[in-house]
Amino acid sequence: MEERRELVRVALGKEEASLVITNGNLVNVYSGELLEGLSVGIKGDKVAFIGTDVTHMIGDGTEVIDASGKIVAPGFVDGHFHMHVPLDEFLEHAIPRGTTTVFVELDLGYNLGYEAAIAELANMKGQPTKCFGLATFYLSPPPYLKQEGFALSLEDYARLLERDDVVALGESNWTGILDEDNRVLTSITAALARGKRAEGHGSGAKGNKLVAFAASGISSCHEPVNLSEAIDRLRLGLYVMIREGSIRRDLEAISQVKTENIDFRRLCLVSDGLNGEDLLSLGHMDFIVQKAINLGVDPIKAFQMATLNTAEHFGMGDVIGGIAPGRYADIVILPSLTKIECEYVISNGKVVAKQGKTVLHPRKCDYPESVLNSIHVPGPLQPGQFAVVAKGRRNKVAVRAMKLVTEVITQEHQASLPVVNDLVLPDLDHDILKVSIIESRNNTGKMVTGFIQGLGLKSGAIACSYSWEVGIPLVVVGTNDEDMATAINRVIELQGGLVVADNGTILAEVPLRIGAHVALGSITDTAHRFKKIKQAARELGCPMSNPFLTLQTIPGAALPFFRITLQGFVDLKNQKVVDLIVE
């Protein structure tokens, strides 16, 4: 109450402002205008005043920033974000890019359980910029898989959704909703009952299925990849999050919306998460807004899509996302409306970055033991464990291999593979490699091995500790069992990471210690390691820019059409588990 009184008093000139920004050209996201010659008065963490004259609130203690000729715009809001680098490292580099609010999927919680979610939320508190959590739901595996072992229980979701710092149920996959999975329907209902949002993941959903997905109460989708998918979703009342980040880049395709005579209020720009390389080389929301403008989107609308629209989606349109009295003072100062380079970044009323340099550094993050040592497997794997046995005497056998159609989409490909001593071998000539997934959380020793086409390795193996599947199996793809064992054993030893091995030697590695998923330490070091490991994979013959993204997505039944899971091989089109060997 005293804070509100203070804002009123500052606006009236009865008290001095803590910070004023004078004579800028203000991006008014509420009215959709650029207003010239406006000043902003700030007290504490909030805006107290906007108007042509702030002299009445300037006192001895008032910091003054002259914004003559500059653009004064709201700080950027990323409405859908996955943490690929530690939060403190991310903020250190995102703050000078103008990011003032991030809505973060609680991936650690999803992977490791409630304690990890709470640790993530604790790390998000007291940072120079605002971070809110989304209680990630992700997957409802198809009912025929009868999967169990979810790290978060329904009670955990309910407890998370009770918290003020958790503003939505995180992304939930449409297929589980259409399968009427009780867990996801219960959790969506729990979010809506608390007046919170339920984020959707409707990758490829269309027609009546897309409508049914929306009917479940889902309030957004960040998965449209082209204009028509985006418009289909808008028309269903969903917030459409246009994704431009390390996972996918959909902005160029969807930017064609610029020529449509439609209401933009439910269009948002989001990153869906950035790896360290992209963050360092491209930036964060500044890059996305710049790209939208470069693609011909009206600059004011581009700002709205990166600020107010997202704030409104989360029910925070009167709290963040715009520069107006009573709102958090989250502001960027830019050289021009089409040059998104932050000269100043102000967050919670404080200058947090100047000329590209962070001046208010993030608080260091802490992680509990359970997050740092999260891989639990019965011990080192032996090469023999990767064997695929074909009973009976024969020289050839037909198997169902996963064929990569894109770097993340697969289809079933029946391949004829050589059998030697009852063991099915990969076929390097046809780029058919072995792939294994190993349950890694509960020490079960569960492991499934099959074949994959399209990764291009001519020698060695590549392994990774993080994947999009219940139980988060480790994944290894290789040309031979020995290197597969070498690579995956190093991943286990590291307690998380990416490894490239060849001829019994580790060629490159990226330790990923946080939940076996995110690298501790400096983003620059990690980016360097990533560069080297991708290079190492390329040298073994893999033509992909990032084969580890492919590895992550290999297990699990979220992406079409043919997958390896801990329950076996899944034909998603026909919704059944199938045998590896075609009889």
Place this chain on the structure above:
Amino acid sequence: MEERRELVRVALGKEEASLVITNGNLVNVYSGELLEGLSVGIKGDKVAFIGTDVTHMIGDGTEVIDASGKIVAPGFVDGHFHMHVPLDEFLEHAIPRGTTTVFVELDLGYNLGYEAAIAELANMKGQPTKCFGLATFYLSPPPYLKQEGFALSLEDYARLLERDDVVALGESNWTGILDEDNRVLTSITAALARGKRAEGHGSGAKGNKLVAFAASGISSCHEPVNLSEAIDRLRLGLYVMIREGSIRRDLEAISQVKTENIDFRRLCLVSDGLNGEDLLSLGHMDFIVQKAINLGVDPIKAFQMATLNTAEHFGMGDVIGGIAPGRYADIVILPSLTKIECEYVISNGKVVAKQGKTVLHPRKCDYPESVLNSIHVPGPLQPGQFAVVAKGRRNKVAVRAMKLVTEVITQEHQASLPVVNDLVLPDLDHDILKVSIIESRNNTGKMVTGFIQGLGLKSGAIACSYSWEVGIPLVVVGTNDEDMATAINRVIELQGGLVVADNGTILAEVPLRIGAHVALGSITDTAHRFKKIKQAARELGCPMSNPFLTLQTIPGAALPFFRITLQGFVDLKNQKVVDLIVE
């Protein structure tokens, strides 16, 4: 949860819809488009489906409405409403006009206290359409008046704001906020802390004062009367409610916004309350939308202003205000986009009106004894109690009279009045009448008498039981003390009402039994009585179309510039209590 499942199943055609509307032209308020040839599938109270084909969800139990060639639009939402007629009577006539949600200021609570507020909320439950309460704050009288006796305590506001059916702190006057009144700042903070809105009343506020008003956390204003006031407020991030109802009609002036290149998302159309006459003769939101369209506002934007924008303001943009899967099925069917005459009104998935006739009637309202017998004064008034004494021998005395500048705005007018036997008399030749206000809630017998110019009565007196002031004084204006006593005593006897008396006779009356403010019984009867009483006032010489609106606004320090209050005469410009007689 089962409801969500059902919606998903209906969308997929696994269950039948309860109601489908086929082949209409849909007003899509999310994308801002008119989409031709769309059908809507409804299950229970929610929309399950929109799409080109609903045949897969039509079963034996499905009601089908053919909307070929018709407009299918969201039901109308009135975001700022005062109850001038009983809620059941209002709904009976508003439902066929397409009203499906009303945000109601809890005036009875404001006037009579917590029990009355709860009675209002109870009456709002289980009606054919949705009604939400706003915990009306109204006035913070100027601190120099030291007024007390508010019917609702701060604890009452906090209790009301805890309830799901109270979605905002109701309108709060800007002057109290600028005076830093603790009560209003505490209540605004309480609303915001619960993620609810705080509605503003910023009549005439401008410049730094308007900015300070916004800084308090107020989220809307329904008081702008012209385009520039509206735009000033929009630019401050406020929702602007354009008012078109019985209190004021601002739509024509503000409709000029149609030529502005600004974002309309924070513009809403509201009535601010309707009397029975206007409701019967003009309609409700249908009239307002029609008028906006007639004034040249883009029809789709007019619909958005009467549906989604208001829903979003109250944080319900994913619940009501548009036709999309998962939302409440609140729908109107119209002959064309520019002819707002509801052929069907569907609320909560049920047909509630057809061709202008209500088919699902409102539940009857109940009021507790404390609401029906709310006037508490020491007994009938004697003519002598209206005397104004001027001490000392003189023939003339200068008094500060209230001069009506408009029907609600007054200024101080120094008048020279005749004194006979130490009593100051009115001056009918110069239209200077007597005005008295009488405290009516707490049996205090407190009464203040002065003079008013501009009501035009040549004979008799008019009285009214409802006014915009703490303690809700009774108000009577007359040409002589005897008729003033006759009129006000009849008001007391009726336990609320409007009365015109002349020569000791009651010429006309409108009983207002609900909180001494709203008439029980049929709106048609009451409208007829209103017509007759206004006629009676005219016959006594009053030229105003509705002198009772003027009477209501006479006491209290909310409207400029010179007022009579239970604390005496108030010069609002100079912020002080002044004497009636100029010495």
